[in-house]
Amino acid sequence: MRVLKYAILGLLDKGQLSGYDITSKFKEEIGHFWSAKHSQIYPELKKLTEEGFVEYQIVIQGTKLEKKVYSITELGKKELHEWMNRYSPIPDTQKDEFMLKAYFVSSLSQEEAKQLFKDQLEKRGQAIAFLEERLQELEGKEEPVSFSSPDFGHYLVLSRALEREKGYISWLERMIAKIGG
Template sequence: MRILKYAILGLLYNEKLTGYDITSKFKGPLGQFWTAKHSQIYPELRKLTDEGFIQYEVVVQGTKLEKKVYEITSLGEKELSEWLEKVERDSSVNKDEFMLKTYFISAMEKEEAYDLFNDQLVKRKENLSKLQKTLSLLEEDEIPITFSSPQFGHYLVLTRAIEREKGYIVWLEKTIDLLK
């Protein structure tokens, strides 16, 4: 399944965007739980255009620079809606290199394992701090966070990410105590 297809359709459902704008979204809030590279996005935009799910307008910026501004079509909205309503059997995608290393911890020296876990703890605490700052900014916005607000989905994903990081930190601290 082409999940990137639906991520792009969802972004374009909210607003018209250039390919550059879409790439930037994956470096922002969306990137907290889903990633895509420039080299994946542009071929997907071509496919979506060919399938009639999106269309674009060429806009001239300055004297020579042309850029494509994409928008979702009614067919694209229907496709997005069908995907959103579809119940998935298992939506978890787990590729966590740190957990893979943890699984094989018996192949490490105790000091190496301790360093690995301490490094991960520092990274998780930094990530938690960034997420909490983002949440504070979102909550400071003058638009109340309700189901109908455009930021509601971001709020839900952000609060889940914060809880995930808090749980991860607790587990890391307990594991470090075991390694001492």
């Protein structure tokens, strides 16, 4: 499938980036749904260059530091577009270690189970406020964010990430009540 390949092509389609920049992007908004470490990104960029999907220029930062600034090629754009319109099957497993523990809940006492769920609720709750702020920033700029807005992709990932967390939390709260004790 080589999803990382398309993630990089998609990022470069929005503008020129160095390997370091791409690493940073994966720590921001898109990081909620895809990410990679620099140790995976640099070899992938090398491969994409060899395949002709991207190209780079060396830019000098300061006096000595060499930086490779990558751009997507026409071939790369074609490849990206093909993937965007290709049907990608929905995986039947979305791995979630907490839910695996939840499935084995019978191996715990009622108190332990309640603690497990409460810990999860607390940790999940922390992310929400931050996401809510980002989304309001975006909606404050231009309401409503529409398809033609350059921020629409950003809006999509933020709103989805927020709702995913909200749904998880409301389920956790109901299950904690059900565990009782």
